[in-house]
Amino acid sequence: MDVFQDTEMGGGSEEGEWGMVDRMRLWRHDALMQHLYETAAFWGDKILSWTNDPNDAFWLAQTYFMTHQYSRAERLLIQPFSASPSRNLVQQTQPINQ
Numbered sequence: 001m002d003v004f005q006d007t008e009m010g011g012g013s014e015e016g017e018w019g020m021v022d023r024m025r026l027w028r029h030d031a032l033m034q035h036l037y038e039t040a041a042f043w044g045d046k047i048l049s050w051t052n053d054p055n056d057a058f059w060l061a062q063t064y065f066m067t068h069q070y071s072r073a074e075r076l077l078i079q080p081f082s083a084s085p086s087r088n089l090v091q092q093t094q095p096i097n098q
Contacts, residue, residue, distance in 0.1 A: 021050055028059065037067045054081045 018026075024047050031040035044060035047053075057076045064073040 021047060025056075028063075032059075032063065032066075037063055041067065052081060057081065 024043050028040050028043040028047060031037070031043060040063045041060065044056065044063050048056045048060050057079065061073040061076040064070075064076070
């Protein structure tokens with residue numbers, strides 16, 4: 001299975017399928033391993049804005065730390081995160097005309 005390819009149209013949800021966020025996490029990790037910290041920060045910021053997950057905040061802070069942006073890293077690490085999914089993501093999935 002190629003995790004970088006979109007799923008086929010009309011295909012059902014199969015176990016082992018990779019979602020968009022999972023693929024972006026792979027791209028972020030790949031960029032970090034290749035020392036492409038600006039690219040990793042780009043993907044990390046996109047992921048965090050979608051998920052609001054503390055683990056994603058940690059990896060973005062790690063990227064900022066590697067680029068000597070210590071105050072940005074510190075802000076992410078001390079920012080409180082809710083245990084629920086991002087409000088923005090939930091609001092985007094609701095119908096507009098309610």
